[in-house]
Amino acid sequence: GQNIDQPTEMTATEGAIVQINCTYQTSGFNGLFWYQQHAGEAPTFLSYNVLDGLEEKGRFSSFLSRSKGYSYLLLKELQMKDSASYLCAVRDSNYQLIWGAGTKLIIKP
């Protein structure tokens, strides 16, 4: 079967750095997406990785290792508004998105 694993919940301090991991086992791989979802709201697109390596977008970076079936989202200089769930999704060989259950990130002052 297809599976995406993320930690259920993480806590970090305002101003710090946090890394949210995602491991996947899917039938084929055609890219990995990270989304942010605030409570009660729709997910919003953060980043896309299809080749190995690091993609940087301001305070957010995403890393991919296809051989390890692994990605992480790195958030720097954490702000209170970063409190949200972070969803990892992998596009499989049929170009369908397989979604993880999300990681709830709690930021403390």
Place this chain on the structure above:
Amino acid sequence: SQTIHQWPATLVQPVGSPLSLECTVEGTSNPNLYWYRQAAGRGLQLLFYSVGIGQISSEVPQNLSASRPQDRQFILSSKKLLLSDSGFYLCAWSRGQENQPQHFGDGTRLSIL
């Protein structure tokens, strides 16, 4: 720019009643369209997707159906709602190219009583 509209934002329906949720996209043509459901604290479950007018693929057999009567309109329906249909329903669109992300509407929170 592209926008996606989804309504209503919240809906409370009795068991056994019908359902119609509508989603429209503006600013693009021939988008891929998707309906998802998200249970509380859970990931996104793909219900239906469409790559063109009248083309609907169902991912999960259930008492829901979808239709795409126009290029940028996607409708989720049910003839008789079940308690288990409660959840957060999200419509999304993407461009046809494989590396494009999906963009979501604001969602409909459906409660079945």
